[in-house]
Amino acid sequence: xxxxxxxxxxxxxxxxxxxxxxxxxxxxxxxxxxxxxxxxxxxxxxxxxxxxxxxxxxxxxxxxxxxxxxxxxxxxxxxxxxxxxxxxxxxxxxxxxxxxxxxxxxxxxxxxxxxxxxxxxxxxxxxxxxxxxxxxxxxxxxxxxxxxxxxxxxxxxxxx
Numbered sequence: 001x002x003x004x005x006x007x008x009x010x011x012x013x014x015x016x017x018x019x020x021x022x023x024x025x026x027x028x029x030x031x032x033x034x035x036x037x038x039x040x041x042x043x044x045x046x047x048x049x050x051x052x053x054x055x056x057x058x059x060x061x062x063x064x065x066x067x068x069x070x071x072x073x074x075x076x077x078x079x080x081x082x083x084x085x086x087x088x089x090x091x092x093x094x095x096x097x098x099x100x101x102x103x104x105x106x107x108x109x110x111x112x113x114x115x116x117x118x119x120x121x122x123x124x125x126x127x128x129x130x131x132x133x134x135x136x137x138x139x140x141x142x143x144x145x146x147x148x149x150x151x152x153x154x155x156x157x158x159x160x
Contacts, residue, residue, distance in 0.1 A: 005049050012048040013041035014082045014146055027051050032124070036094025036117035037087035039124040044100050048079045060118060060125035077102045080155050081145040092119040099134055101144040108159045110134050
């Protein structure tokens, strides 16, 4: 489930910047990601905004395995928030570990992944990711959507 993002609103990637200063210039090809973390955040934001062409364009062609815009558009996912766990860059390679929280069919879950990136001809590309398991936050932990509320008072209510 995509949502229209107001350019003046905070970017869904969690950067605490307005979308127009953060991921929008990347999504509209006005600039390119400078780091693996910036690319990963912009890709999460592209899922939120259903910018599937951007997702394909930033996915290294050698690793797509036939992935199409139509496949990316399937599903009814409501994205809740992004947590970057770790990010590192060594020369022309990078790695970002993250949790992308979502709800589908009243079930809250996360894509917990260690993603690999490569820099080619001045552009970062996602190559592949290692999926990991994660647990839901405890009731009194901060909410996954960065609302500032406790999990039980915010997104946990969506799962009922």
